[in-house]
Amino acid sequence: MTFGILLPALLLAATPPPDAADLIARLKRPVPASTAYTEVRFVHQLTRPLILRGELDYGGADKLGKRVDAPYRETTTISGDNVTVTRADRTPKHFDLERAPELKALMGGFSALLGGDAAALATLYTISLVDNTGGWTLTLTPHDAAPSAHLREFVIDGAGNEPHCFTLQQANGDASVMLLGPLAAAKLPQPPTTAALATLCRAP
Amino acid sequence: MSGRGRLVGITLWWLALALAAFAVQHTLVVNNDLRSFMPPPRNADQKVLMDEIGDGPASRLLLMAISGAPPEKLAALSRGLVHSLRADKRFTQAVNGSESLIQLDAKLLPYRYLLSPTLDRARFDEPFLREQLEERLQDLGSPAASSLEDILPHDPTLETLALAQRWTPRHAPALRDGVWISSHEEALLIATTRAPGLDTAAQAEAIAALRAAFTALPDAAAAKLTISGPGYIGAQIAASTRAEAERLSAIGTAGFAILLLLAYRSASILALVALPLASGALAGLAALVLVFGNVHGITLAFGFTLLGVAQEYPLRVFSHRRAGSDSTAGVRGVWPLLRLAIVSACIAYLAFLASGVPGLQQLAVFTIVALLVAGAATRWLLPPLLPERFRDVAASPLMQRAQRWLAAMPRPRALPWIALALALLALWFAPAPLWQNNLAALAPAPPAELAREGKLRAALGAPDVRYLLVLHADSADAVLQLSERISAQVDQWISAHAVDDVELPSRWLPSMETQRSRQARLPDRATLTAALDAALKDLPFQPGLFAPFIDDVEAARDLSPLSPEVFEHSPFGARLAAMLVERDGKWYGLTALDGVHDPSVLAGIAAQTGGAVHLLDLKSASETLVAQYRTRILQALGVAFVLLVLAVGLAFRNARRAWHVLAPMSLATLLAIAVLRACGVPLSLFHLVAVTLAAGLGLHYALFFERPVADADEARRTLHATLVCVAAAVLVFGLLATSAEPVLRAIGATVALGVAFHFILSTQMAMRTDSTRHDRDAG
Numbered sequence: 001m002t003f004g005i006l007l008p009a010l011l012l013a014a015t016p017p018p019d020a021a022d023l024i025a026r027l028k029r030p031v032p033a034s035t036a037y038t039e040v041r042f043v044h045q046l047t048r049p050l051i052l053r054g055e056l057d058y059g060g061a062d063k064l065g066k067r068v069d070a071p072y073r074e075t076t077t078i079s080g081d082n083v084t085v086t087r088a089d090r091t092p093k094h095f096d097l098e099r100a101p102e103l104k105a106l107m108g109g110f111s112a113l114l115g116g117d118a119a120a121l122a123t124l125y126t127i128s129l130v131d132n133t134g135g136w137t138l139t140l141t142p143h144d145a146a147p148s149a150h151l152r153e154f155v156i157d158g159a160g161n162e163p164h165c166f167t168l169q170q171a172n173g174d175a176s177v178m179l180l181g182p183l184a185a186a187k188l189p190q191p192p193t194t195a196a197l198a199t200l201c202r203a204p
Numbered sequence: 205m206s207g208r209g210r211l212v213g214i215t216l217w218w219l220a221l222a223l224a225a226f227a228v229q230h231t232l233v234v235n236n237d238l239r240s241f242m243p244p245p246r247n248a249d250q251k252v253l254m255d256e257i258g259d260g261p262a263s264r265l266l267l268m269a270i271s272g273a274p275p276e277k278l279a280a281l282s283r284g285l286v287h288s289l290r291a292d293k294r295f296t297q298a299v300n301g302s303e304s305l306i307q308l309d310a311k312l313l314p315y316r317y318l319l320s321p322t323l324d325r326a327r328f329d330e331p332f333l334r335e336q337l338e339e340r341l342q343d344l345g346s347p348a349a350s351s352l353e354d355i356l357p358h359d360p361t362l363e364t365l366a367l368a369q370r371w372t373p374r375h376a377p378a379l380r381d382g383v384w385i386s387s388h389e390e391a392l393l394i395a396t397t398r399a400p401g402l403d404t405a406a407q408a409e410a411i412a413a414l415r416a417a418f419t420a421l422p423d424a425a426a427a428k429l430t431i432s433g434p435g436y437i438g439a440q441i442a443a444s445t446r447a448e449a450e451r452l453s454a455i456g457t458a459g460f461a462i463l464l465l466l467a468y469r470s471a472s473i474l475a476l477v478a479l480p481l482a483s484g485a486l487a488g489l490a491a492l493v494l495v496f497g498n499v500h501g502i503t504l505a506f507g508f509t510l511l512g513v514a515q516e517y518p519l520r521v522f523s524h525r526r527a528g529s530d531s532t533a534g535v536r537g538v539w540p541l542l543r544l545a546i547v548s549a550c551i552a553y554l555a556f557l558a559s560g561v562p563g564l565q566q567l568a569v570f571t572i573v574a575l576l577v578a579g580a581a582t583r584w585l586l587p588p589l590l591p592e593r594f595r596d597v598a599a600s601p602l603m604q605r606a607q608r609w610l611a612a613m614p615r616p617r618a619l620p621w622i623a624l625a626l627a628l629l630a631l632w633f634a635p636a637p638l639w640q641n642n643l644a645a646l647a648p649a650p651p652a653e654l655a656r657e658g659k660l661r662a663a664l665g666a667p668d669v670r671y672l673l674v675l676h677a678d679s680a681d682a683v684l685q686l687s688e689r690i691s692a693q694v695d696q697w698i699s700a701h702a703v704d705d706v707e708l709p710s711r712w713l714p715s716m717e718t719q720r721s722r723q724a725r726l727p728d729r730a731t732l733t734a735a736l737d738a739a740l741k742d743l744p745f746q747p748g749l750f751a752p753f754i755d756d757v758e759a760a761r762d763l764s765p766l767s768p769e770v771f772e773h774s775p776f777g778a779r780l781a782a783m784l785v786e787r788d789g790k791w792y793g794l795t796a797l798d799g800v801h802d803p804s805v806l807a808g809i810a811a812q813t814g815g816a817v818h819l820l821d822l823k824s825a826s827e828t829l830v831a832q833y834r835t836r837i838l839q840a841l842g843v844a845f846v847l848l849v850l851a852v853g854l855a856f857r858n859a860r861r862a863w864h865v866l867a868p869m870s871l872a873t874l875l876a877i878a879v880l881r882a883c884g885v886p887l888s889l890f891h892l893v894a895v896t897l898a899a900g901l902g903l904h905y906a907l908f909f910e911r912p913v914a915d916a917d918e919a920r921r922t923l924h925a926t927l928v929c930v931a932a933a934v935l936v937f938g939l940l941a942t943s944a945e946p947v948l949r950a951i952g953a954t955v956a957l958g959v960a961f962h963f964i965l966s967t968q969m970a971m972r973t974d975s976t977r978h979d980r981d982a983g
Contacts (some may be wrong), residue, residue: 039345041345045357046344046745047745048744081378081379081380083348085346085348087342095348103347150350174349
């Protein structure tokens, strides 16, 4: 009896807001897809952010590649649970996605997002969508604190059907902002603070 | 004795036996460890070998797979099972992949610069630190950076990761949801039992506990637990052999009862026939408790088999009752001969006492005491309890016909010699091998079971059960030094695919010397600070970020090197403790091998190291032990035969009569062995024991047929007794011979065959058929 009443409520809670679901469905990328990026990483152990440039490759569910071209060369491929990091002329390093739970949670989010699967995304994150002048901001907050203790939120800024920026905000204050597509070639604000980058991401 | 008195007597006897059985059952410790049945180890090497045969870490592993549930349920079940097993005293270890090596134990953390091989090749100088820091900067830019941030300030050169990598098995299964999951959607686990792999009873108990723990888990009903491993397979085989033996002996007992009813037409005989044997067996067990305290399972199995001769004693008494005389008259008539048979058998078994093998000494004590007590019970306790009404078998028309037919049977004098020649020819031309030294061949594992074990073992990267690399040295540290010296060679083996992985003890703990030399290469605080400052130039690390690193290096310079004793108290210590073993002041490094593809390449290490390291093949080593053990049994049997000849010869004081008894017995034994060999059966310990039992029975046939008797009636009674005995033995052991279990078949076929030969040759060579034989002996 109680269960009968609760069930629709539970289903409701796990369903993304209708306009967000619509947007996510439109964000679906054909496979394979690739895009240039510029990543600005803020690490509290460093005095200045790291700036990396390269290409992101999406090869379908559970397949993701990140290539760094500058300032050094490195390729990370994630296929299922296997992560391989190849750096310049070194022998590739392999590790299990299980060994990096936060990366695993992130990977789940990326796959669901690029696959246009709002329902899958809603099982991992609470989704909120804000329209702003230049476009929209989709904010994903993990439901489950345990496996993604490091990840506080995952923000996607974009306009129309195009994502412009992925921003990962970590619990310890570290953050990573990825400028995608045309924005990857844009001139970075000096100094490149998170606030300045957010403005760039949301610019019309 | 009155009918009522007899009933009371029989009841009291059974009650006494039941009480004795209860007492013995509660004091007797049956030990199923095969090693106690082996010759005592003569040196430290053999001691280690004996330990490893039944007790090696690889033989104690139970490999498990949970399947049939969705992956997230599998992980929960895997975690739940490991949790229960860790709380169970029967298991020393339970792992499922969830144990993280990344977090180095706090106790070992300060020792990381002494344990990790980094300092063998590098120094913490400016160029090395610069290279490391640049790499760390790239690591911070990689998607997995957050796991690194915690350890960076203490460990910028990532020694903890280097150690984790060094200590991770090379072929561990893939992790999913934090536990090992195979490519076939099974959660994989390993448990190590406290009991040795060969202790089938303890293994069965551990397996039952494991199954119960699994069933108690929530959602276990939907999933399936598959268990494998050497102990599991051994326990399975033992259980199926026991079930088969119990089934066949139940049929055999029923058949024996029908045979007795037909032979004696008396139901009360059934209550009496088992009493002497049961009394003897209990007395034998009591003697074992008093003399040894514990008994090996095989001693019991062999002992009860050999005790089969005592089943004949009451049958002789039943058949030799004479019409018209009191119940003890028949017993008095056959007793001198029965006594001769019992005493000579006991004298023969004295040879086993002198063998020096504990298992054989136990066998001798059990058999001698049991035979004496069974004989005495037959002579003094049984006759007063015999039913008053009986049928003198001498009057049986069937026996009269049988006697005439046997008397008229042709007895060509050349027959025994032809049989002997044929037996020798058969033995000479029989296919090799003569001996079956692989005890496992008599209890073969079902191929499907072995295949599953192989698959699980490969999936789990569990060590090989057959091969072991053994390092010898004078101290634990010297073993570690030796291990370091051969590690380059071992790496070559792995890259040449001779073996998948070798878990050298030095992989866990470097020798003191190595630790000291690494320590000597650690810079002092001022030098390190200067090198680090220079290396950090223009790199964006926060100032002072690496202060913990400088402190840790400073602290590591003053540590005394980690000894095996201290290391053994760390979470990985059990691994090393199992590898470093001391015996009689000598130290051994027992190195598990994973996936041995080319043992001959590995065996070459012995020559290179002057014997300090050698490849131990547990299969061939245990076969060597079995062969040594068999040699002891054969020697004991040889001495037993000589003692028997002397005993019979002395009793008869007549070489011809002794010859008439001993020749058919010896020839029949030879013929039984020849037939087995001609059929291509390699002989095992079980065949030897079976042949010995048959010889004991054959001795009875020959002794009784050879006995001078007053009249044809008594000769018919002898014939009746012998026919009942032969029929009973062929029935019971013939049934065993139909078994699919090789051990039961070996014993059954050998005894049945032997008994048939003993009977035929006794009628040919020992039986007195007419007055000419009497005259010949008299003259």
